[in-house]
Amino acid sequence: MSRLLIALVLGLSAAASGCSVATSTDSAPQTTAAAPAAASPLLVVHKSPTCGCCSLWVDHMKQAGFRAEIQLSDNVEPVKRRVGVPAGYGSCHTAEVGGYFVEGHVPAEDVQRLLKERPDALGLTVPGMPMGSPGMEVPSGEVRPYTVFLVHRDGSVSPFAEHGPR
Numbered sequence: 001m002s003r004l005l006i007a008l009v010l011g012l013s014a015a016a017s018g019c020s021v022a023t024s025t026d027s028a029p030q031t032t033a034a035a036p037a038a039a040s041p042l043l044v045v046h047k048s049p050t051c052g053c054c055s056l057w058v059d060h061m062k063q064a065g066f067r068a069e070i071q072l073s074d075n076v077e078p079v080k081r082r083v084g085v086p087a088g089y090g091s092c093h094t095a096e097v098g099g100y101f102v103e104g105h106v107p108a109e110d111v112q113r114l115l116k117e118r119p120d121a122l123g124l125t126v127p128g129m130p131m132g133s134p135g136m137e138v139p140s141g142e143v144r145p146y147t148v149f150l151v152h153r154d155g156s157v158s159p160f161a162e163h164g165p166r
C-alpha cells in the first residue's frame with residue numbers, strides 16, 4: 001500500500017517539468033488584465049535558439065513598450081507558411097501581434113502604426129536583413145535604404161514605410 005502512495009506522489013511531482021518555451025521575465029499576471037501596464041501589446045516571436053539579430057530586434061521592440069514571448073524553434077518555416085509570409089519576402093524571425101504577423105527587422109514605429117490603423121491585411125515584412133534596420137545596426141551607423149511592406153490577404157504586397165537615406 002505505501003509503495004503505491006509513493007508512486008503516486010512521484011508521478012505528481014514530475015508533471016511540472018519539461019517546458020522548452022522561454023518567456024520574458026516581465027510578463028504581467030493574468031489577474032491584472034485591466035491594469036494600464038497590461039495594455040502594452042504582446043509580441044509572440046518565433047526564432048531559432050541561435051539567432052542573435054532576432055534577439056536584438058526583440059530588445060528594440062521591448063524598449064518601444066512591447067511585451068515579448070519567445071518561441072524557440074530550429075525551423076520557423078512552418079510558422080511563416082501558417083501566417084502567410086509570401087515567398088521571397090521572408091526574413092530571420094516571425095512575430096505575431098494583434099492578429100498580424102511581423103516578419104523580420106520591422107521598426108517598432110511601423111508596428112505601432114499597424115496596430116493603430118488596423119488595415120485589413122495579414123502583416124508587415126522587411127525581407128532579408130537590411131543593414132542598419134533595428135537589430136541589424138553596424139558600428140558605423142550606416143543604414144541601407146529599405147522598405148517595410150504591407151502584406152494583403154491575397155498575398156500581394158504594397159510599400160508601408162521607407163527607411164534610411166533616400
Ligand SMILES: [Cu+2]
Nearest residue numbers: 053054092129
Ligand atoms: Cu535578422
